[in-house]
Amino acid sequence: MRVETGDDVRLWWERSGDGPPVLLVPGSGDCSDIFPASFTQQLADGGCSPLRFDQRDTGRSGDGGDTYTLRTMADDVIAVLDAAGVGRAHLVGISMAGMLMVDVASTHPERVASLTFVSAMSPDPDAGMGPDFFASRDGDRVEAMLRAMGDTSDADRAWVADLLRDADAHAPARPDAAERHMAAAFRVGWIGPEVMADIGAPTTVVHGRLDQTLPTGHASALADGIEGATLVLRDGMGHLPRPDDWDEIAREILAQIARVG
Secondary structure, three states, rough: OOOOOOOOOOOEEEOOOOOOEEEEOOOOOOOOOHHOHHHHHHHOOOEEEEEOOOOOOOOOOOOOOOOOHHHHHHHHHHHHHHHHOOOEEEEEEEEHHHHHHHHHHHHHHHHHHEEEEEEOOOOOHHHOOOOOOOOOOOOOOOHHHHHEEEOOHHHHHHHHHHHHHHHHHHOOOOOOOOHHHHHHHOOOOOHHHHHHHHHOOOEEEEEEOOOOOOOOHHHHHHHHHOOOOEEEEEOEEEOOOHHHHHHHHHHHHHHHHHOOO
16 A cells, blocks of 8 residues: 655555554664564564554655655654554654654654654764764675674574565665665754653653664663653664564563553
């Protein structure tokens, strides 16, 4: 399925299963396949309805243009919810998607049932950037992904190769996407950390202790800034979750949804 945004960009989306809708928001340069199929299946098996979409400039979605901002990308989240006929959803976002989720939750609180931040960027400028924040995505994609995952094993290497093979089957890689999303982030000023105080949705923040892209200060900023948020720090996990981390994240999401009711 596709929806056309207010600035005429076509976004690909797909919803599966029945039950409470869970919108999966990819990060900078990522399409929907950053969320592994085993993870979305675990959500579906837990009684939820995963709703995936490709950010503009990624996957099966269209060219985003040269003037969009993070606010535009937050509006894309609402456009996908509208297209899917979802009034209120549980939002799960990774990396830069944290900024989009804070924006959506503070400006459209009626659309957000809960929030789960995964390795997410906060709007706190003091949280800092890790040494890999501006790292190039050129070169061996398997090695780059393994590096971002923290402590990994040979089994993780095989898992990454399978994940990237599935992603390529979904849509060809678009290496310029991360650069274009980064340009959007710096095109206008970011939202400030004070907006987190306006968020009332139940929130879980999951972050790896070995994250070299976004330090754990981002997780602390989100957990401290959003009243009642739960902070989960994962030993051995880097910026990208490993298979066991994804399993735990799915359990955290399902537990939070069960508490929300």
